[in-house]
Amino acid sequence: MNDRACIYVVDNDQAVLQAIRWLIEPLGVEVRTFSGAAAFLHAYDPGDAAACLLLDVRMPEMSGLELQEALAARDISIPVIFLSGHADVPMAVRAMRNGAFDFVEKPFNRQTLVERINHAIAHDRRERARRSRRQAAQARFALLSGREREILERLVAGKPNKAIANELGISVRTVESHRAAVMEKMGVASLAELVRGASGLIAETTERHR
Amino acid sequence: MRATMADKPFFATEKTLREIYEGTAAAIGVEFFRSAAQHLASALNARHALVGELLDGTPRKLRTLAVWNGSDFLANGIYPIDDTPCGAVVDQNTHCGYAAVEETSLAGCALLRELGATSYLGAPLHAPDGKLLGILAVMDPDLTAQADSRAGSILGIFAARAAAEMQRLRAEDALRENQARLATIINGAMDAIVSVDTHYRVVLFNPAAEAIFRCPAAEALGQPLDRFIPEPYREAHRGHVIEFGRSGATRRSTLNMGPGFTALRADGELFPFEASISKVESGGDILYTAILRDLTEQRRLQERAREWEGQLLKAGHLVMLGEMATILAHELNQPLTAIAGYAEGCIDRLRSGVADPAELAQAMERVAAQAMRAGDIIRTVRGFAKKREMVRTPVDVNQIAREMAEFTEHQANAHSVTLALDLAPALPTLLADKVLIELVMVNLIRNGIESMAGMTGHRQLEIGTLLSGPNRIRVSVCDSGQGLPTGSAGNVLDPFFTTKPDGMGMGLAISRSIVESHEGTLWFELNAGRGTTFYFSLPIREKSHE
Numbered sequence: 123m124n125d126r127a128c129i130y131v132v133d134n135d136q137a138v139l140q141a142i143r144w145l146i147e148p149l150g151v152e153v154r155t156f157s158g159a160a161a162f163l164h165a166y167d168p169g170d171a172a173a174c175l176l177l178d179v180r181m182p183e184m185s186g187l188e189l190q191e192a193l194a195a196r197d198i199s200i201p202v203i204f205l206s207g208h209a210d211v212p213m214a215v216r217a218m219r220n221g222a223f224d225f226v227e228k229p230f231n232r233q234t235l236v237e238r239i240n241h242a243i244a245h246d247r248r249e250r251a252r253r254s255r256r257q258a259a260q261a262r263f264a265l266l267s268g269r270e271r272e273i274l275e276r277l278v279a280g281k282p283n284k285a286i287a288n289e290l291g292i293s294v295r296t297v298e299s300h301r302a303a304v305m306e307k308m309g310v311a312s313l314a315e316l317v318r319g320a321s322g323l324i325a326e327t328t329e330r331h332r
Numbered sequence: 333m334r335a336t337m338a339d340k341p342f343f344a345t346e347k348t349l350r351e352i353y354e355g356t357a358a359a360i361g362v363e364f365f366r367s368a369a370q371h372l373a374s375a376l377n378a379r380h381a382l383v384g385e386l387l388d389g390t391p392r393k394l395r396t397l398a399v400w401n402g403s404d405f406l407a408n409g410i411y412p413i414d415d416t417p418c419g420a421v422v423d424q425n426t427h428c429g430y431a432a433v434e435e436t437s438l439a440g441c442a443l444l445r446e447l448g449a450t451s452y453l454g455a456p457l458h459a460p461d462g463k464l465l466g467i468l469a470v471m472d473p474d475l476t477a478q479a480d481s482r483a484g485s486i487l488g489i490f491a492a493r494a495a496a497e498m499q500r501l502r503a504e505d506a507l508r509e510n511q512a513r514l515a516t517i518i519n520g521a522m523d524a525i526v527s528v529d530t531h532y533r534v535v536l537f538n539p540a541a542e543a544i545f546r547c548p549a550a551e552a553l554g555q556p557l558d559r560f561i562p563e564p565y566r567e568a569h570r571g572h573v574i575e576f577g578r579s580g581a582t583r584r585s586t587l588n589m590g591p592g593f594t595a596l597r598a599d600g601e602l603f604p605f606e607a608s609i610s611k612v613e614s615g616g617d618i619l620y621t622a623i624l625r626d627l628t629e630q631r632r633l634q635e636r637a638r639e640w641e642g643q644l645l646k647a648g649h650l651v652m653l654g655e656m657a658t659i660l661a662h663e664l665n666q667p668l669t670a671i672a673g674y675a676e677g678c679i680d681r682l683r684s685g686v687a688d689p690a691e692l693a694q695a696m697e698r699v700a701a702q703a704m705r706a707g708d709i710i711r712t713v714r715g716f717a718k719k720r721e722m723v724r725t726p727v728d729v730n731q732i733a734r735e736m737a738e739f740t741e742h743q744a745n746a747h748s749v750t751l752a753l754d755l756a757p758a759l760p761t762l763l764a765d766k767v768l769i770e771l772v773m774v775n776l777i778r779n780g781i782e783s784m785a786g787m788t789g790h791r792q793l794e795i796g797t798l799l800s801g802p803n804r805i806r807v808s809v810c811d812s813g814q815g816l817p818t819g820s821a822g823n824v825l826d827p828f829f830t831t832k833p834d835g836m837g838m839g840l841a842i843s844r845s846i847v848e849s850h851e852g853t854l855w856f857e858l859n860a861g862r863g864t865t866f867y868f869s870l871p872i873r874e875k876s877h878e
Contacts, residue, residue: 135666135669135670135754137666137667137670137701137705138666138669140670141670141673141674141698143700144674144677144695145673145674145676145677145680147677148677148686205669207661207662207665222542228666228668228669229665229668229669229671229672230672231672231676232679232680262637274629284654316751320644331539
């Protein structure tokens with residue numbers, strides 16, 4: 123993890139782009155501006171810095187809402203803050219339904235914008251952390267043997283060692299040694315931690331196998 | 333014997349002259365031809381005679397007008413004349429006689445056979461221009477003795493008279509045909525056709541005139557035209573007609589009578605019209621004929637079209653207001669966003685002490701440039717809107733209320749809203765800009781209708797007028813809608829305040845500014861039950877106080 127952040131701005135109006143850059147550069151973040159949705163899609167690289175996208179609603183060619191839909195279609199996860207002129211309720215509803223992070227009316231004051239940006243960056247940072255933890259857990263889960271996965275599933279379901287031993291037709295002692303190996307491989311110190319980390323993964327795996 | 337011989341021609345001549353006189357003088361038309369045929373036969377001592385007219389086309393044919401068989405007239409018919417003595421008359425274009433037709437190559441005549449005649453003497457009938465009209469002929473079982481020059485002369489006399497009669501009949505037919513055609517035109521015309529004589533009396537009054545003036549022809553004919561001219565114009569119109577009669581012109585339009593000249597129906601109704609007058613002189617008398625069109629319907633349609641145009645314009649104004657506000661909002665937001673961004677960026681740098689003067693100067697230059705851009709946008713929009721000068725005229729508020737209720741009726745129906753009017757009688761007029769007051773009225777009515785959208789129960793919008801003070805008229809528009817969100821009442825009249833999902837919030841702000849420009853006030857009250865009532869009151873100003 124690092125503290126770096128990148129703010130993407132897409133607006134067809136050069137003056138607005140420059141002003142936003144001037145306004146938020148003092149935050150010490152990287153600001154990348156694009157005058158159209160297509161240019162942004164072409165240049166976007168998830169990288170490892172937390173990011174957010176300030177997106178104008180009304181643009182020629184591809185509107186902000188269309189860009190938002192294109193991002194979803196490409197599985198690109200980045201918090202989007204829409205910038206719009208006078209409140210257009212149906213448009214805002216559509217944007218929020220499509221998972222927009224926030225909605226800021228033009229013209230905006232610095233404080234409002236900075237707050238929203240900070241929220242979005244923090245959100246993205248959490249999302250990125252969650253994603254990377256999950257990736258790690260997935261990698262560890264992949265190391266487990268078949269028997270170890272069976273035991274992990276039952277532990278997560280809250281079954282005591284004895285019940286697991288009965289169910290699988292093995293001794294309690296064997297269950298205990300498998301359980302130690304699982305905790306070792308998943309890199310957790312307590313049963314509680316194991317359950318918290320593994321429940322999502324198991325549900326996902328079961329879903330896939332169904 | 334000599335004497336007898338000498339007498340005979342005398343008597344014959346006297347008899348002939350009598351036959352000529354009796355045969356050609358008395359009758360006209362069909363009777364004339366019969367008489368001519370009968371007397372010609374008698375004059376020439378022939379048993380049979382015929383008069384026929386040549387028909388156009390080939391093969392050549394003769395239509396008989398009279399055929400005398402010696403004791404009676406045969407039914408008339410049409411006979412081909414190729415290879416007949418009549419054909420020979422036509423070919424040679426002079427009188428021809430044949431003692432024994434059957435010995436010539438002209439034996440094809442069915443009529444000769446029918447009559448049992450063998451000899452023939454025929455003459456062509458000529459129009460004055462030399463055109464061949466028909467044939468006059470006598471036939472006899474034995475006519476040899478008569479085929480001499482004397483017989484030719486007698487035949488010539490009869491022929492000349494018969495040709496003249498035939499010519500006269502043809503002219504009469506043509507005239508009748510013309511008259512029938514003219515009558516069809518006059519009777520079928522959409523326009524009134526009225527003729528007067530030199531005594532200004534009606535001599536022609538067609539069915540369209542009966543309908544337009546609501547007067548039967550029988551009542552109009554023979555009477556002076558005055559009853560169809562409004563009293564103030566009667567003198568002038570007579571003068572107009574007399575002057576036209578003396579002038580060299582043959583046509584003229586009633587436009588010369590000046591604008592506002594109307595005609596008068598029999599039931600006293602005045603109506604706008606246009607007419608053209610022509611004159612025809614015949615035998616010292618002058619016939620004036622006016623072709624007149626009732627413009628009532630046309631004027632009504634024009635009026636209606638003008639009204640609609642006005643309404644469309646008004647609707648257009650309202651739509652444009654909304655659209656212009658949207659465009660203005662979006663376009664202005666861009667430079668304002670940039671200005672706010674640069675300015676706050678500057679403040680931020682100045683406060684945190686990291687301001688680079690060159691950088692700040694550049695940012696401020698951009699602020700200035702964006703402010704100019706905003707100004708340009710406003711100038712452009714204002715150019716579109718072309719500020720309108722206020723035009724104050726006496727305005728009947730009740731009339732505006734009625735008209736605007738009618739204008740918005742369609743929208744009310746679409747929202748299942750009943751429009752009700754509660755108008756104070758005999759309100760004085762106001763001096764106001766009618767279009768603007770209409771705009772306010774439409775705005776309030778539409779707001780009311782829209783505030784009831786999505787509601788259950790009875791939806792009524794009542795438009796009321798009231799003399800609310802010695803010189804103030806108050807208009808109210810009362811809805812049974814949702815009322816206003818709590819806490820927002822104070823903002824309702826502000827620009828951009830709206831409770832409508834797609835509203836711009838400009839309507840009431842514009843309405844207020846219009847009312848205030850008329851030294852009036854606009855306000856609203858929440859109803860005791862439900863809904864809201866919007867009011868505006870305007871001062872009554874006498875024109876003399878202006």
